[in-house]
Amino acid sequence: MYGELIVATNVLLPLIMGLACLGLTGRGIRRAIIAIMAASLIASSLLLFYSGGFVYSPNYLVEMSALILGFCLVAYFLYVGFRIKNVLVIGLTLLQILLVAYFEYSAIGVSVEPALMVDNLSIFMSLIVNIVGSMICVYALSYMDEHEEILQLSRSRQPRFFFFLLLFLGAMNGLIYSNNILWLAFFWEVTTLCCYELIRHDRTKEAEKNAAVALWMNLTGGVALSASLFVSYYAIGSIALNELLMAGAAPILLLSFAFMALAAFTKSAQFPFHGWLLGAMVAPTPVSALLHASTMVNAGVYLILRIAPAIKDTHLTWAVVLVGAFTFMLTAVLAISQRGSKRILAYSTISNLGLIILCAGLNTPLAYSAALILLLFHAISKGLLFMGAGVVENRLHSQNIESWEGLLGRFPLTAIIMIVGMISMFLPPFGMLLGKWAALEVIASSPPSIVFLLIIFMVIGSATTTLFWARWLGRLIILPVKETKLRAEKLHPPYLLSLLSLLSLDLFISVGAAFFISNLVNPTVGGGYSVQIGAPLFSINTTIGSFPVLLFWLAVGVIFIAGFAVAKSKGGVVKPPFLGGENVEGNPSAFRTMADTEAEFQVSVMSFDSIGEGRLNKYALVGGTLLLALLFLMVMF
Amino acid sequence: MPDPVLSYALPVLLLAAFPFIGGLLRGIDRKITAHMQSRIGPPVLQPFYDVIKLWGKKPFITSQFQPVLAFGYLGFSLMAAAILVFRLDLLLLLFTVATADVCLVAASFNSKSPYSHIGGMRELLSVLSYEPVMIMSIISIYFATRSFLVGGIFSLAYPLLLLLPGVFVAMGFVLIVEMKKSPFDISASMHAHQEIVRGVFTEFSGYTMAMVELGHWVKMMLILSIMAYFWAPNLLIGVGLALLLFFVSLVVDNIYPRLTWQRMLKTTWTFGFTLILANLVALFLLGGV
Numbered sequence: 001m002y003g004e005l006i007v008a009t010n011v012l013l014p015l016i017m018g019l020a021c022l023g024l025t026g027r028g029i030r031r032a033i034i035a036i037m038a039a040s041l042i043a044s045s046l047l048l049f050y051s052g053g054f055v056y057s058p059n060y061l062v063e064m065s066a067l068i069l070g071f072c073l074v075a076y077f078l079y080v081g082f083r084i085k086n087v088l089v090i091g092l093t094l095l096q097i098l099l100v101a102y103f104e105y106s107a108i109g110v111s112v113e114p115a116l117m118v119d120n121l122s123i124f125m126s127l128i129v130n131i132v133g134s135m136i137c138v139y140a141l142s143y144m145d146e147h148e149e150i151l152q153l154s155r156s157r158q159p160r161f162f163f164f165l166l167l168f169l170g171a172m173n174g175l176i177y178s179n180n181i182l183w184l185a186f187f188w189e190v191t192t193l194c195c196y197e198l199i200r201h202d203r204t205k206e207a208e209k210n211a212a213v214a215l216w217m218n219l220t221g222g223v224a225l226s227a228s229l230f231v232s233y234y235a236i237g238s239i240a241l242n243e244l245l246m247a248g249a250a251p252i253l254l255l256s257f258a259f260m261a262l263a264a265f266t267k268s269a270q271f272p273f274h275g276w277l278l279g280a281m282v283a284p285t286p287v288s289a290l291l292h293a294s295t296m297v298n299a300g301v302y303l304i305l306r307i308a309p310a311i312k313d314t315h316l317t318w319a320v321v322l323v324g325a326f327t328f329m330l331t332a333v334l335a336i337s338q339r340g341s342k343r344i345l346a347y348s349t350i351s352n353l354g355l356i357i358l359c360a361g362l363n364t365p366l367a368y369s370a371a372l373i374l375l376l377f378h379a380i381s382k383g384l385l386f387m388g389a390g391v392v393e394n395r396l397h398s399q400n401i402e403s404w405e406g407l408l409g410r411f412p413l414t415a416i417i418m419i420v421g422m423i424s425m426f427l428p429p430f431g432m433l434l435g436k437w438a439a440l441e442v443i444a445s446s447p448p449s450i451v452f453l454l455i456i457f458m459v460i461g462s463a464t465t466t467l468f469w470a471r472w473l474g475r476l477i478i479l480p481v482k483e484t485k486l487r488a489e490k491l492h493p494p495y496l497l498s499l500l501s502l503l504s505l506d507l508f509i510s511v512g513a514a515f516f517i518s519n520l521v522n523p524t525v526g527g528g529y530s531v532q533i534g535a536p537l538f539s540i541n542t543t544i545g546s547f548p549v550l551l552f553w554l555a556v557g558v559i560f561i562a563g564f565a566v567a568k569s570k571g572g573v574v575k576p577p578f579l580g581g582e583n584v585e586g587n588p589s590a591f592r593t594m595a596d597t598e599a600e601f602q603v604s605v606m607s608f609d610s611i612g613e614g615r616l617n618k619y620a621l622v623g624g625t626l627l628l629a630l631l632f633l634m635v636m637f
Numbered sequence: 638m639p640d641p642v643l644s645y646a647l648p649v650l651l652l653a654a655f656p657f658i659g660g661l662l663r664g665i666d667r668k669i670t671a672h673m674q675s676r677i678g679p680p681v682l683q684p685f686y687d688v689i690k691l692w693g694k695k696p697f698i699t700s701q702f703q704p705v706l707a708f709g710y711l712g713f714s715l716m717a718a719a720i721l722v723f724r725l726d727l728l729l730l731l732f733t734v735a736t737a738d739v740c741l742v743a744a745s746f747n748s749k750s751p752y753s754h755i756g757g758m759r760e761l762l763s764v765l766s767y768e769p770v771m772i773m774s775i776i777s778i779y780f781a782t783r784s785f786l787v788g789g790i791f792s793l794a795y796p797l798l799l800l801l802p803g804v805f806v807a808m809g810f811v812l813i814v815e816m817k818k819s820p821f822d823i824s825a826s827m828h829a830h831q832e833i834v835r836g837v838f839t840e841f842s843g844y845t846m847a848m849v850e851l852g853h854w855v856k857m858m859l860i861l862s863i864m865a866y867f868w869a870p871n872l873l874i875g876v877g878l879a880l881l882l883f884f885v886s887l888v889v890d891n892i893y894p895r896l897t898w899q900r901m902l903k904t905t906w907t908f909g910f911t912l913i914l915a916n917l918v919a920l921f922l923l924g925g926v
Binding site for chain 2: 408427428458479552558559562567570573574603605
């Protein structure tokens with residue numbers, strides 16, 4: 001009964017509510033639907049967290065209808081392939097149909113008990129997907145209104161947008177509950193569908209093009225997943241994920257896991273599949289937030305975390321490590337050459353996912369904890385950052401971070417939210433740094449054969465990460481701004497609700513990190529690992545290091561309070577910047593020239609064009625492809 | 638049973654002494670540098686006179702946030718020093734130093750000053766050039782002591798330097814970057830002989846400059862202390878080593894001109910990485926771990 005309730009609220013209800021959004025197109029009613037949906041998703045995921053996992057097998061009828069829906073889905077992909085005349089999409093879909101049809105024909109009546117199995121890892125993922133995802137849906141209510149106002153659409157396309165948004169969450173929940181690999185593959189393809197439809201939502205030429213890229217790359221993952229299903233069935237006669245994970249590490253099973261890892265890399269946009277996530281930014285911002293923070297990319301990471309215990313001590317796990325490490329470093333370097341706000345965020349996402357996959361691949365108890373910590377904090381921070389970036393974009397009508405100059409003076413509230421979001425990505429004592437701290441310890445204790453390579457990847461990736469965040473942060477705080485009179489900044493209630501809840505969640509979990517690690521992360525580690533992170537007295541300890549989280553927060557608090565006290569007691573007259581004495585009265589961004597005329601000047605960010613995408617992308621593609629080859633080569637050893 | 642004097646009183650005293658020793662070293666630095674350039678130079682206590690004078694000057698700021706960020710630079714530098722003297726986690730120390738740096742950079746980005754912005758960006762490049770070397774040094778210390786805690790260095794029976802000579806030299810590069818000495822002083826020189834407008838420090842004056850100056854002393858002391866810990870069994874020898882490196886950095890400062898940022902990055906990374914990796918490989922091969 002309990003299991004059915006959770007499945008009904010988290011998987012079926014989003015679909016039904018999504019259909020309701022399609023049918024009932026009123027603005028008020030849509031707000032009501034999203035509010036109800038968000039509340040019930042959050043409530044049910046919390047209920048799931050408190051009540052623990054369950055197993056659930058739907059009856060035959062449900063199973064049959066899922067199968068039929070699955071074939072409808074690939075048929076739709078085939079139709080899309082012909083419509084956009086994309087050979088890759090057609091080919092991959094046909095391959096998919098062939099694989100699944102042959103499987104269904106040869107394995108008639110194979111059934112999996114239980115079809116859905118919810119354990120601690122699923123619960124952990126479910127909290128991220130539902131809480132962050134719901135907030136993004138709430139945020140989208142305001143964003144899409146503004147978005148359509150800017151586009152000046154004659155007829156609102158929001159019903160369709162929210163349908164796919166909700167369906168996405170439902171499918172994501174289904175994906176993390178599935179134990180039957182066939183079901184997993186089905187939900188996997190539903191997320192691909194939602195992703196495709198949401199990216200092309202605006203129907204511009206660029207949107208269609210990028211959506212097609214996302215489609216074929218993710219279909220590659222789908223085919224890989226079907227192949228894995230196939231191999232698994234022929235190796236152990238079962239397509240239950242739990243049985244596959246228990247079956248040991250025979251070479252043939254490793255092949256199955258290698259296919260799963262490949263599928264995960266496509267979804268998590270690891271090299272060489274990073275292109276689709278960058279292209280996905282043409283979509284309205286809530287889509288990016290959803291893809292980066294709560295759904296799509298986390299599906300890949302989830303799958304890696306799921307299979308990690310099974311590939312422990314195999315060569316395969318090192319290939320996974322290398323893919324993650326290589327992606328982590330190179331995308332961080334790529335990010336410093338970018339000036340588009342969403343592009344920087346996207347590279348940062350791919351980079352952090354690389355780090356998570358690197359940790360998952362290292363496959364020690366501490367590494368697994370590090371991966372979970374990074375995943376948790378990344379989801380919250382990145383959701384917040386994308387949402388904030390969307391608000392800014394709708395106000396400035398530009399994605400270039402040059403135009404963010406002096407945001408603190410122009411839109412103080414949004415700016416503060418963005419500043420905290422950025423700090424939470426790269427400075428202590430926020431959670432991401434806690435994850436990075438654990439990751440550094442893990443990498444340092446990896447085997448001698450690989451440790452040097454990983455250290456180099458890690459240090460370069462970390463240092464460049466600091467650079468691109470600090471550089472961007474610096475744009476926001478340029479003061480004073482030209483418009484001296486501050487406009488009172490007004491944010492719509494859904495914006496306020498979603499941004500402030502994620503912000504406070506981020507702060508809350510970062511301050512209480514010790515508590516959350518012992519109650520949320522450690523129980524999830526389980527599964528063949530012994531927990532190696534202790535969290536006594538608000539400090540986080542491993543066998544080789546210690547991070548006194550609460551003490552750190554206290555120190556930060558003291559420093560800032562003392563800083564404000566000093567600033568207040570000493571005060572000071574605000575003076576214009578040093579311009580060799582040639583300042584123009586009343587205009588902080590102009591100077592007097594030789595000819596005594598007034599000239600405006602600009603300060604821009606350093607761009608590092610010489611190490612940009614043009615130069616590094618080929619390394620990313622070649623390196624990524626070679627590492628994929630390595631992945632399959634490792635199966636043979 | 639840990640001795641309360643040893644575990645609390647001594648570290649607190651040490652921490653309190655950090656800015657004073659740092660200031661004194663800056664005075665000695667100026668004196669020695671002056672002698673190298675055949676000048677007499679200011680009194681050794683001049684840095685203290687400067688800071689006191691700066692503190693009392695009429696305050697000018699670029700915005701209300703600038704003094705807070707300048708204080709942040711000092712505060713986080715002190716916090717990093719506290720992490721060191723209380724023998725906590727070295728990675729935490731590194732993160733805290735990075736936070737101090739970001740405060741300084743943010744303070745320099747705070748005004749729309751072209752000089753300050755270029756300086757801030759170049760300060761970030763300095764961080765980019767020393768941070769990887771410093772993380773690698775910390776990981777090397779972990780290889781030698783099997784702990785990320787500073788305390789691990791002290792539980793080792795023999796000096797760290799015998800195991801990690803390459804890392805010690807690599808840390809010398811970090812020291813030169815942190816002291817803002819040529820050839821690695823791209824963001825701002827500590828001496829007036831290099832430039833007229835002072836890069837990342839351009840927009841600081843009065844008490845904000847005083848706080849930045851103090852922060853700089855503490856950070857310099859921080860790196861020097863880490864270097865002294867390379868001979869932990871007898872800290873007197875360690876301090877001698879650190880002072881030797883301090884002197885070497887002064888000599889280097891007076892010999893070399895400033896590099897471009899690209900060459901600085903290449904130099905610190907190439908030398909730092911090679912030295913540390915060679916050291917670690919040797920350590921693994923000799924079975925020292």
